[in-house]
Amino acid sequence: MGFWDTITDLVEAATPWSVAEAEAPAQETTEETTAETTQEETETKPEAAAEEPAAEEEAKEEEEEEEEEEEEEEEEELQDPKEVFEEECRNSKECAPAKHHYDECVERVTAAQSQEGGANEDCVEEFFHLVHCATACAAPKLFSVLK
Amino acid sequence: MLARSCVRPMRAFASARNGAVQITKRAASSSSGSSAESPLRLNIAAAAATAVAAGSVGWYYHLYGNSHAMTPAEEGLHPTKYPWVHEQWLKTFDHQALRRGFQVYREVCSSCHSLSRVPYRSLVGSILTVDEAKALAEENEYDAEPNDQGEIEKRPGKLADYLPSPYPNDEAARFANNGALPPDLSLMVKARHGGCDYIFSLLTGYPDEPPAGAQVGAGLYFNPYFPGTGIAMARVLYNGLVEYEDETPATTSQMAKDVTEFLHWAAEPEMDDRKRMGMKVLVITSVLFAMSVWVKRYKWAWLKSRKIVYDPPKEGQTKIRD
Numbered sequence: 001m002g003f004w005d006t007i008t009d010l011v012e013a014a015t016p017w018s019v020a021e022a023e024a025p026a027q028e029t030t031e032e033t034t035a036e037t038t039q040e041e042t043e044t045k046p047e048a049a050a051e052e053p054a055a056e057e058e059a060k061e062e063e064e065e066e067e068e069e070e071e072e073e074e075e076e077e078l079q080d081p082k083e084v085f086e087e088e089c090r091n092s093k094e095c096a097p098a099k100h101h102y103d104e105c106v107e108r109v110t111a112a113q114s115q116e117g118g119a120n121e122d123c124v125e126e127f128f129h130l131v132h133c134a135t136a137c138a139a140p141k142l143f144s145v146l147k
Numbered sequence: 148m149l150a151r152s153c154v155r156p157m158r159a160f161a162s163a164r165n166g167a168v169q170i171t172k173r174a175a176s177s178s179s180g181s182s183a184e185s186p187l188r189l190n191i192a193a194a195a196a197t198a199v200a201a202g203s204v205g206w207y208y209h210l211y212g213n214s215h216a217m218t219p220a221e222e223g224l225h226p227t228k229y230p231w232v233h234e235q236w237l238k239t240f241d242h243q244a245l246r247r248g249f250q251v252y253r254e255v256c257s258s259c260h261s262l263s264r265v266p267y268r269s270l271v272g273s274i275l276t277v278d279e280a281k282a283l284a285e286e287n288e289y290d291a292e293p294n295d296q297g298e299i300e301k302r303p304g305k306l307a308d309y310l311p312s313p314y315p316n317d318e319a320a321r322f323a324n325n326g327a328l329p330p331d332l333s334l335m336v337k338a339r340h341g342g343c344d345y346i347f348s349l350l351t352g353y354p355d356e357p358p359a360g361a362q363v364g365a366g367l368y369f370n371p372y373f374p375g376t377g378i379a380m381a382r383v384l385y386n387g388l389v390e391y392e393d394e395t396p397a398t399t400s401q402m403a404k405d406v407t408e409f410l411h412w413a414a415e416p417e418m419d420d421r422k423r424m425g426m427k428v429l430v431i432t433s434v435l436f437a438m439s440v441w442v443k444r445y446k447w448a449w450l451k452s453r454k455i456v457y458d459p460p461k462e463g464q465t466k467i468r469d
Contacts, residue, residue, distance in 0.1 A: 078386035082351055082400035102358075109359040122360030124220045124376065131371055135227040135348070143230045146404050147244065147395050 081145045085138035095133040102126040220361075223374035226341040226348035233408060234343065237426075239419040240412050242273060247391050248409025249274050251402045254389050256332065259324065259380075261312035264333035265413050268306040273416065274409075280306060287311045325366045327379030336407070336414040343407050348372045350403040353382035 012018050090099055105123040112119040233240045249270070252262065267284040271277050284304035291302040304311075312331075314320035321328050330338075339345045349372045357369035357376075367377035384399045391397055412418070 078396055078398050080386055080398040080400055082398075106359040113360070119360045122220075122362065123358040124361050124371075125218070127354075127358035127361075128219050128224045128371060131224060131352070131354075132227065139227050139229050142400060143232075143404075146401050 082138065082142050085141045086134040089134040089137035090130065092137065094137055095130065098126070098130040098133045102130045220376050221374065223376065224348075224352075224371040226344040226372055229344050229347060231343055231408070233411065233418075236422065239422070240273075240408065243393065244405050244408045245274050245412050247393070247395060247402075248405035248407070248412075250391065251384075251389055251406040252332075252409055255383055255402075256406065257310075258313055259320075259329040260332045261314075261329075262310045262332050262413060263312055264309070264331070266307060266309045267304065269416055271306065273412070277306075284308055325379060327366075329380065332410055332413065334414045336411045338414075343411050345372060346410060347400075347403050347407045349378075350384055350406070351400050 089095055102123060105121075105126040109119040109121060109123055112121075232238050233244075252260075267280045270283075271280045275283065284306055287304045287308075288301040289304050289308050291300045293299050314323060317328055336342045336346060341348075349370060352372045353368065353370055357363055361369060361376065363369050364377045367379055368381050369376055370378045384402050386398050389397050389402060395401060415421075
């Protein structure tokens with residue numbers, strides 16, 4: 001939505017012959033238009049293919065391969081980008097000190113827990129530092145991906 | 148003795164004020180009996196105060212043991228700042244996101260959380276069309292006006308009604324949730340430190356398992372962002388939980404982002420107008436300010452540019468200048 005769109009919107013709204021739609025547009029018309037457009041697409045497609053058969057075929061094959069890959073990805077379980085980025089960030093150099101402390105703490109505490117007295121400390125603070133580092137590092141990447 | 152020393156602080160205070168002076172005096176001459184007494188008393192008072200402070204700390208430890216107060220866990224992890232687009236000065240809510248967020252609220256959160264300050268009519272134009280909102284309102288029943296016999300019948304909802312709450316009252320809500328009350332979400336973004344960042348982090352921040360050694364109470368779930376880290380709400384958002392009508396991939400973070408933006412809208416539906424009004428105010432007042440500066444300089448120009456000259460009479464000249 002650029003500056004020019006704003007102006008054209010304003011002009012459109014001000015013209016006496018424009019129509020303001022407060023309601024959703026009627027269902028039928030949309031169906032018709034989609035049917036028309038799909039028809040048009042199917043009509044135009046073979047023509048385009050006939051013009052440059054050799055080059056088109058190559059391109060098509062590549063496209064199909066790509067499509068297949070995409071479909072596979074879709075069929076797989078959704079991957080939360082937050083987890084992906086944060087995992088990357090946890091293992092990055094930036095968060096290495098926090099991760100080192102956390103891993104060490106987990107080792108120490110689990111070792112202590114298996115002994116008699118049990119652990120008299122927890123790794124919450126170390127965990128906080130690690131999570132803080134990972135989320136701060138992942139935040140801009142995550143929001144550039146999310147809608 | 149204690150009582151007397153309590154009555155005396157005024158005098159002690161007065162002598163403390165003179166203390167500095169007296170010390171310098173004493174350095175000059177060592178033969179002042181009365182002034183030597185006050186620093187001694189001061190020292191005793193300081194020692195007593197220290198003893199009382201140390202004693203109370205010791206007593207506290209004796210009573211409560213080596214308690215962990217003011218730990219980071221108690222405070223909760225501060226949420227990370229996320230670059231929300233709608234929070235920028237010149238940006239508005241993304242209404243597509245609001246629509247998705249409302250869908251998440253309706254399909255996930257509304258089974259536990261009310262949104263009692265939002266009427267259907269406010270959804271019209273910002274999230275739903277009139278027809279959608281009316282249809283949604285009619286799905287629920289509301290109390291009608293009393294009929295001829297004074298009985299209150301039910302009627303389908305209309306645009307002026309408010310979104311229905313999942314439980315009739317707080318007690319029912321507590322009973323259904325293990326004693327924890329799911330708070331109303333209408334003003335949640337304004338009610339929590341960190342606002343959108345906090346809610347987004349809270350919803351997405353449940354780790355797969357709590358860190359080693361962490362104590363999680365019965366019926367609670369570990370969430371680093373919740374003060375105390377034990378929250379009675381389990382993780383609710385999982386990948387693919389809802390199916391968006393605009394085919395946005397419904398990942399956990401996408402749903403959390405949408406529902407958070409929706410909750411921000413619920414808490415502050417006037418935000419877009421507020422920003423526009425703020426812009427107008429800034430533009431108009433800055434123009435007016437510039438004009439007032441110009442007018443002031445214009446009106447004062449004659450006064451500021453005049454020159455006052457003192458022309459003293461010449462030596463030996465008696466005649467006054469004309």
